[in-house]
Amino acid sequence: MASGDGPRLRMAPSPTGFLQLGNVRTFLFDYLYARGHDGALVLRIEDTDAERSTPEAEAYLVDALHWLGIQWDEGPDIGGAHGPYRQTERTGYREVAARLTETGHAYECFCTREELEQDRRQQQERGEAPRYSGRCYGLSEEQRARLRAEGREASIRFHVPTGRSISWNDRVYGHTSFEGDALGDFVILRPNGLPIYNFANVVDDHEQEITIVVRGQQHLSNTPLQILLYEALDWSIPEFAHLPDVLDQNRQRLAKRRGAKGVTEYREEGYLPEAVVNVLALLGWSPPGGEEFLSLDDLCRQFSFDRVQRSNAAFDPARLDWFNGQYIRRMPLTDLIVAAAPFLQRTGLVPTGALSEEERARLSRILPHVRERVRTLAEIPSMVEFLYRDPSGLGVDSFQVKDLKRRDLAQTSEALEAVQDAVDRLEEWTPEALLAAMDGVAVRLDWRRGELLMAVRIAITGKTVTPPLIESLEVLGRAVTMARLERARRALAVVGADV
RNA sequence: GGCGCAUUCGUCUAGCGGCCUAGGACACCGCCCUCUCAAGGCGGAGAUCACGGGUUCGAAUCCCGUAUGCGCUACCA
Secondary structure (H helix, E strand, C coil): CCCCEEEEEEEEECCCCCEEHHHHHHHHHHHHHHHHCCCCCEEEECCCCCCCCCHHHHHHHHHHHHHHHCCCCCEEEEEEECCCEHHHHHHHEEEHHHHHHHHHHHEECCCCCHHHHHHHHHHHCCCCCCCCCCCCCCCCHHHHHHHHHCCCCEEEECCCCCCCCCEEEECCCCCEEEEEEHCCCEEEECCCEEHHHHHHHHHHHHCCCCCCEEECCCCCCHHHHHHHHHHHHCCCEEEEEEEEECCCCCEECHHHHHHCCEHHHHHHHHCCCCCCHHHHCCCCCCCCCCCCCCCCHHHHHHHHHHECCCCCCCHHHHHHHHHHHHHHHCCCHHHHHHHHHHHHHHHCCCCCCCHHHHHHHHHHHHHHHHHHHHHHHHHHCCCCCHCCCCCCCCCCCHCCCCCHCCCCCCHHHHHHHHHHHHHCCCCCCHHHHHHHHHHHHHHHHHCCHHHHHHHHHHHHHHCCCCCCCHHHHHHHHHHHHHHHHHHHHHHHHHCCCCC
């Protein structure tokens, strides 16, 4: 996608080892716009929080984003012409701040935290808006020297010009403006030389030639500060696209501490990236044509910021479930086999490593029946378990189910024996032959087909919910079927004895 | 407190002055199909478009106010 004069967007996560859906949506929109407009996408790691920033956390991010299908043109993992791609590796904030000081846009501030805190309290008591008093603005050279001599350290504070309003045309929210007077001078550089977020962000975005800044709406009120910085530095101002929040079902912002799941958890639980992407894209955005199923390519073609909703949206897990089921049903069988394999291996049904030809063949016969009945890949193992294991704990109680309430143990045992007989004589092991045999037994014993199949279902699988029984038997094979029928009959013969 | 943003069925949304007695999807309920469970088909319930004023022949759509929710108001990001 890389190109010369297209838009440049960036994803700027902090590597916390967790990636929640709200951030994913932001990055998705970044990706969609860049892709759809022949632009470039940059991954920039905001790793200033050294505590939580680890190489593992960064690898996690890269992995999670790739899983979703989001690719970028420049980043810490692949390099690029606008590095560095980790905030901690960038130097030069100090120089930029010095430039602002020289041009009179910023000044040294010697106030201590205690002083600032006290100012704030007093302002609040007086019912005023808490903002910097301006105490250090306009300090003379001598005053500064004296404060330094006292051992005080200076942070650099940006001076907000009075009496003007700052406005911009937000790609999502439209014309937006703030009164500068309400802002108050803000710190851009700590005494230790490390930049404050708003400042670092402006420098980074400028250095990386970002042309559209996409971020959460909590940054709406940071925007005027940043615009002021761009202006003072005489840098071109990027466009801004602010996104509404993604809420949980309690209408709270998605947060890990409130139990929100990270993307990789969805992967673990058997959700497909296509479904996650589809659902997230539809959360706060809708296509002009109203389609509901959209691939990443479709989304790239159709996405635009002017169709992004301006109000917050609650993420509905049930909707993801539905979409995921749809995608499981639509994906090519060979892909489904590959996607299901890790789940089958994790539950010990299938050996790890590459699937054998035999395994592949077996799955391609049963999965068409299973895919109609699951919503996540994680539900597949229990649906096919009968192919790999004899039912455990089969006993008389196993047959005490609603669908067999008209039948006692003797009848059930008799029916199973009849089925055993009929099925044993089958020349061909086909669905047609199996069904005919079952129906023959049912008629002879005066059982309804449903009743008989339920008895056999329990005998063979130990469960009351399975893929269609006839097809299941077909895949299971004659030998195992016969063995399990015999086994079930013995379990019924000896009262109270479990197999 | 100040500033900013938002407000259509439980949820996600369509709607950009008349086509709206507000459409779709998920969830929910019922029926059909059916060897279980699903899937699928059909149908139902569900929003006086937050509220109050305007503007207009006509407003969910434009304007003002109120309420509610959310965000920011840090030497956090």
